[in-house]
Amino acid sequence: MMALLFLVLLFCSLKDIGSRRLPAPxxxxxxSISLVWPVAGALIDGQLWHWQQLLWVLLWFLLLLPGFLFKVFxxxxxxxxxxxxxxxxxxFLLHxxxxxxxxxxxxxxxRDRKRREYPFIPFLTLGFGVSLWMHGALF
Structure with a gap:
């Protein structure tokens, strides 16, 4: 399941590099791939998934909202x-x-000091993979 998640993240990265837009599908x-973990009752690192995880999602949303409003993300x-x-x-996500x-x-x-905008998803995919590797949860 982790390999499929990374495959889709890599494809998202390639689309972000190529066209700077991701299709909704x-x-x-x-x-849909990531909803398998909460349905199974576990997180990526094997801990039990709990409804309080939704509070972390809300916290991340509130932390990232100014970046979206100021067109950083x-x-x-x-x-x-x-x-x-x-x-x-x-x-994991903080790292x-x-x-x-x-x-x-x-x-x-x-590399590139002239550009002001960079595709973020390739760097996020790399950071997420390294974070999982650091915590021993990769494959």
Missing amino acids: LIWLLL GAADIKIILILALISPFD ALLLAFAGIAFWWLL
Whole structure:
């Protein structure tokens, strides 16, 4: 199941790099894959899923809302982060976002200082994978 989630995240990353827009069916596919974990009663790291996880999703929404309103994040970025918040503990997603922002900063420093906008989902996918690996929950 984790491999399928990563495959869809990688496809989302490629679409974000190529067209800077994600089609809605792709986001629905990611949501349907991620809903298997709460239905099964577990999170990504194997802990029990509890209704309080929805409070973490609400917290992430409130934390990311200013970024959406000030056009730092796109709608697809927010949707994917909230989908990942539904199935992962708070610290997993926090590490993933910090690693994604660090990846964007390094990319800006090393490669491309002229651009102002970058596709965020590839960096989020990389950060999420590294975060899962750091916590020992990858495959």
